[in-house]
Amino acid sequence: MTSEPNTVSNPWRALWALCLGFFMILVDSTIVSVAMPDIMESLNADINAAIWVTSAYLLAYVVPLLITGRLGDRFGPKRVYLVGLVVFTLSSLWCGMTTSVEALIIARVIQGVGAASMTPQTMAVITRIFPPDRRGAAMGMWGAVAGVATLVGPILGGVLVDAFGWEWIFFINIPVGVIALVMAIWLVPSLETHPHRFDWFGVVLSAGGMFLLVYGIQQAHGAGWGPLIGPVTVPFVIAGGVVVLIGFVLWQKVNRSEVLVPLSLFKDRNFTLAAIAMTTVGFGVTSMAFPIMLWAQTVLGYSPTQSALLLAPMAILSGVLAPFVGRLVDHGDPRVLAGIGLGAFSIALFWLGSILDVHTSLWAVIPPVLLLGVANGFMWSPISSTATRNLPLHHAGAGSGVYNTVRQVGAVLGSAAISAAMESRLAANIGSSSGAVGGAEAGTGPAADVAGGTSTEMPEAVASGFAHAMGQSLWVPAGLIVIGFVAVLFFERPKPRVRG
Missing domain, CATH: 1.20.58 (Methane Monooxygenase Hydroxylase; Chain G, domain 1)
Incomplete structure (x- = not known):
């Protein structure tokens, strides 16, 4: 076995195999939200239990990431990835077969542990099998997968729930998981392990x-x-x-x-700045879709699938741009490329937040959504490649674990912050236009009704207040992403990679 990148004859085949499993994990992070009403009805669950279907998965996903990254260094990223993939696939079957919300929550915890085992290994393998002058393109592919998966989840979830029922958002993982397992066994190389003491x-x-x-x-x-x-x-x-x-x-x-986590990682200025930037990316990517989906469904009356399709231009443009940007990363200035991505991200969210209204047309939404595609195409690869470029090989797993942990912590913060922002703006906007401030705060009245999707024909003043609340809440991630934008401007040009 070997850890030298140039001994892997075709690292792109290994990358494709890893990206399939990584894609499945990221889709599963967003697909459940679309099916939640059907899950609640089918399992006779209240809203608090339903929230834990998502929260339990996220907790089990985030908490072990530092540990599973280090396990990859010790036992080999391929072994840990395969174990996680098997756990994730079998727990997906368990999720689909549950008959109570309590059993579903337990299955989701196991599913999250499987995802946590897989995620750091994808970046670690890329770091170890691609030489520095080709790693940017590889990270571009990895970033394209991450960007597109955030959209595919809600769309696929809507289609599966409408056609077959909520169970199929989990059953779909089984054939994908089996294919990903075969591909990983066949195509991903077994890399040298490092005899760490745990x-x-x-x-x-x-x-x-x-x-x-x-x-x-x-x-x-x-x-x-x-x-x-x-x-x-x-x-x-x-x-x-x-x-x-x-x-x-x-x-x-x-x-x-x-x-467990070598603090020397943070002596690398680029790694530290990239971690800061990726925290804001995780925050923004997680928080941006929820207000847009609620606006489209509650104000415009779109179905979940139609609402998710509003973001289709973003995914298409991101998928086209990311590999191109990845090739630029190998020889270009990461400050410029990442700055374009994060700058476009913040501007697009401020733009969307200012135009959401009762009568906003589809044509008005498309330009900022396309700008979100530019953001996703430009920010993932430069940040990821710059973060990992100077890491010694024996710290690849630890560095990947830290990097993915801060991304997921950003996602948790984004989820909590956007909920608080929406509630605050709903109370202010609908309360001031309908005299329902008290009702919104108490969980009753027009504000609570539209937030829960229970109002089918809202007065235009209430609908307008709701739309403005959703738009204004987008300014929270837009503002935070500015921190990430400033961080990447201080990137140093990556040095020749240190072997270790």
Whole structure:
């Protein structure tokens, strides 16, 4: 076995095999939201239980990422990827066969663990089998998969639910998982492992801290920042997570044995800046679709599938641009390329936020959606390639784990922030136009009705307030992405890659 990139005769075949599994994971992160009403009706579940169908998956996905990235270094990324793929595929079958919401939540936890095992290995393998002068194009393909999958999930979910029922959003993973497994066994090379000693105390601290932080953020909106369990409040849980994670970092610093996350990763200026930028990307990508989908379905009366198709120009343009941008990354300036992507992302969201209304036409939406396609095409590859270019080979898994963890933490923050922003703007806009501020805050009245999709014929003033609330909420991710834009402007031109 070997870890040298130039010994892999055709790394592109391995990349295609890995991208299929990666695509399946990302689609599954968004496909469930479309099926949620049918799941609630079929399993007789209330809204709190339904929320946990998504939250449990996200928790199980985010928390182990640092650990699974390191496992790839120790046992080989191919082995860990294959184990995760088998777990993910079998748990998908379990999800589709459940007859209670409690069983579905448990199955989703196992599914999230499988996804967490797979995700860091995709970047780690790319880092190890592609030489530096070809890695940008490979990351371009990886980025195209990430961008397109965010759209395919809602569209595919709508089609499957309408045609076959909610179970098929999980059953569809079984044939895809089997094909991905065969391709990975056949095409992905077995790379050299590194005999790491596992930092078990670091594992406990990182998992515990991530769990408290992510769980607190997830529950903040529903609990109103109040009590969660007895006297334990949301701020206390989040603060506890932060304290434990600080303890984890200090342990990584003082531990004289081998650590779980080498802090030397952050001595690389580009890795640190890329991690900051990718946190804002995760925030924006996760939060942007929900207000647009609610506006299209509630105000325009579109079906879930029709609503998701509004973003089709974004996916098409992103898929076309990403491989082209990936080739530019190998020889161009990542500051310019990533800056174009993040700048376009922020401008597009500000643009959409300013035009959403009752009478907004499809033609008015297409230009900013196309700009979102430019953003997705330009930002993934330059950021990812710049982050990993200088990492030594024996830290590829650890670096990939950190990178994917910050992306998913950004996604959790985005999900929580956009919910709070929508509620705040609904209370302000609909309350001021319909005298329903109190009803919105109490979970009753026009604001609550339209937010839950229960109002079929809204007065135009209420519909206008709802549309404006959805648009204004998009300004939250638009503003945060500016931080990522500033971060990538300070990228250094990647140095020749360090072997290790």
